[in-house]
Structure formats: C-alpha cells, structure tokens
Amino acid sequence: MSRTKEFERDEVLKEAIPVFAQHGYAGTSTTILLDAMGISRQSMYDTFGGKRSLYLAALRHHLEQLTAQRLRILQEDIAPLDRIAALLQQVVAHAESADDAALLSIGTVCEFGCSDHEIGSVMDEAHNTVLCALEACITAARQGGQIGAFVETSEAACFISANITAIELAARGGAHAAILQSIAALAMRTLTAEAPIPSQ
Numbered sequence: 001m002s003r004t005k006e007f008e009r010d011e012v013l014k015e016a017i018p019v020f021a022q023h024g025y026a027g028t029s030t031t032i033l034l035d036a037m038g039i040s041r042q043s044m045y046d047t048f049g050g051k052r053s054l055y056l057a058a059l060r061h062h063l064e065q066l067t068a069q070r071l072r073i074l075q076e077d078i079a080p081l082d083r084i085a086a087l088l089q090q091v092v093a094h095a096e097s098a099d100d101a102a103l104l105s106i107g108t109v110c111e112f113g114c115s116d117h118e119i120g121s122v123m124d125e126a127h128n129t130v131l132c133a134l135e136a137c138i139t140a141a142r143q144g145g146q147i148g149a150f151v152e153t154s155e156a157a158c159f160i161s162a163n164i165t166a167i168e169l170a171a172r173g174g175a176h177a178a179i180l181q182s183i184a185a186l187a188m189r190t191l192t193a194e195a196p197i198p199s200q
Helices: 009-027 030-037 041-048 051-074 080-096 100-112 117-143 153-172 177-191
Strands: none
Touching (some): 009 030, 009 100, 051 100, 080 117, 080 153, 080 177, 100 117
C-alpha cells in the first residue's frame, strides 16, 4: 500500500538511495523507485519533480550524511594522524558493508564521470569539504612531528582522498576485505615514510 501524502521526505529518500546505488540512474525504473519508497507516482512528482530531481536529492542526502560522518572523525580529539587512520578504517568498513547505499557516491562517479555538470557540482562540494578537513589534519600532524616536513599538505590530502576512492572502487568491484585493508595500510605508510620516494 502506498504511503499517504504526509510521508517524511527524508525517510523516502533513504529508501531511494540503495535502489539507485544498486541499479544506477539509468538502470532504475520509476516503478522500482515507487515500490521501494512506498509512495504514489503523483506524490513522487509533486515532491521531487521526477526521477532526475529525485536522484539529485538522494545523492545530496547521501553525501550530506557521509560527509558529516567523515568530518566527525577528522575533528575528533585525538592525534591528527590517528584521525586520518580512523577515517580510512571507516571507509573500509563502509565499503565492506552489504548495504548498497554505502556505495552510491562511487557508483555516481562510475556512471557519470565528468559528463553531468550538476551532478559533478554536488560531488565536488562534498569532496572539497572532506579535502579541506584532511588538509587541516595533515598540517596539524606536520606541526606535531607525526609526519615528515617534506610532505606537501595539499598533495598528501589529495593522495588520501584518492585512496578513499580506490577503496570504494575496489569494494564495488568485489575486492576482499584484506585488499581494502592493504590499500588503507599502504596509504598510511606512505604518509608517514621518513623520506620521500625518489623520482625516476
């Protein structure tokens, strides 16, 4: 039975997220969405304006929750380097989750790449927010002597961010937990190496 019009917007969005994550935007039919959300077609159009608008709303909701979670980790009252390690462990645990919703963001990257400006802007906003928090952690870690002075802050933040994407992408491809853990471990070892890797 469909829900009444007095449904909670965020609650039905939560139901749409794993559907889009599992099937992708192109592979998700309106019928599948309506069944998952438990609302009528008219309610969907009245509230979200259509499938694309619903996808954007679901993506924003997912990224807001994910970004807030990652910021909490990066702002914990522990050593800066421990925050980064904790973030990577959270990413591994999230990527290992059987919940398809965990990988909506990486699924969006795989499906759209840079081809959709509006979707790209939503992704960039979330990415840049976490990147700034990573830079702050790395700066604090350098000042505290946890990582070498040779480490360039913005490059290191981008490196960690790229490894987060690598973990999520590997998980989406079916990589075992040990592989995801090895990516995280290597990222931390590289960040804390005593000397820079010599260029060829």
